[in-house]
């Protein structure tokens with residue numbers, strides 16, 4: 001269920017005449033093979049991408065399939081980014097975990113193992129989804145790597161709570177309830193902040209589940225740059241209570257004009273600037289442990305707009321995270 005990235009996958013524009021000054025991400029990224037686990041990172045600041053090629057959760061959740069192609073589209077959209085990273089920073093591509101034979105549960109376990117391998121070898125990890133079922137696999141890995149007694153805070157930029165009941169089967173709509181239940185089993189707190197919730201996109205049942213779990217949330221219409229100070233305060237209160245943060249970005253949080261390439265587009269979704277500002281605030285706290293970006297469906301995208309939005313957010317995340 002795991003494959004390292006093939007050489008030649010990262011390709012893009014080459015400005016040969018400009019030498020080192022013309023460097024782009026596809027010329028600087030290193031391939032990392034996790035077949036036997038991970039070697040300790042050989043750079044002061046090591047950031048690793050890992051793909052989760054899976055939309056089985058979306059299929060089970062009655063969504064529109066295609067997120068299995070998300071990791072490839074994100075890599076392609078990042079490949080020609082200009083290289084502006086400091087000399088002590090190394091960027092890695094650690095390959096992909098695949099979901100085969102609709103065996104989502106096994107794929108999530110495999111993703112978890114690779115995440116643990118990266119985190120316990122001091123890589124800053126960025127998981128490229130996949131449907132939002134990526135989050136539960138990601139969490140399985142975080143759980144193993146988290147030092148005893150550390151409080152985990154989970155921040156999800158999403159139009160949806162993804163707190164659906166999973167008695168029948170886990171899906172892309174259930175990961176955060178699965179996480180909440182796992183944490184409760186271990187007598188740990190579920191600290192969950194959801195940013196960009198659409199009222200019409202979540203039933204009363206989901207609001208009730210969120211309330212019962214003590215989850216905090218901000219509705220999409222309040223996610224505005226003019227409201228930044230209030231949002232920052234809210235975020236800071238949440239961040240203060242956590243020792244480490246897991247951030248999830250579901251691209252359906254954005255307005256469909258920016259992000260048409262998702263299973264469930266939000267016509268009145270959030271504008272990217274406010275998400276970027278809040279991400280910068282999160283990273284500057286120094287508590288970000290790991291991040292994922294999910295629900296990109298290249299089949300539904302328009303001129304790679306959604307892929308480019310996701311990739312551009314990752315550009316800024318990498319640029320800032322490599323300096324804290």
Ligand SMILES: N=CN[C@@H](CCC(=O)O)C(=O)O
Pocket residue numbers: 061062063132160161162164172173201202263264
């Ligand atoms: N990943 C989550 N997806 C949403 C889908 C909602 C919809 O299809 O409208 C959810 O389950 O709530």
Ligand SMILES: [Mn+2]
Pocket residue numbers: 132158159160162172250
């Ligand atoms: Mn989601």
Ligand SMILES: [Mn+2]
Pocket residue numbers: 158159160250252253264
């Ligand atoms: Mn969503």
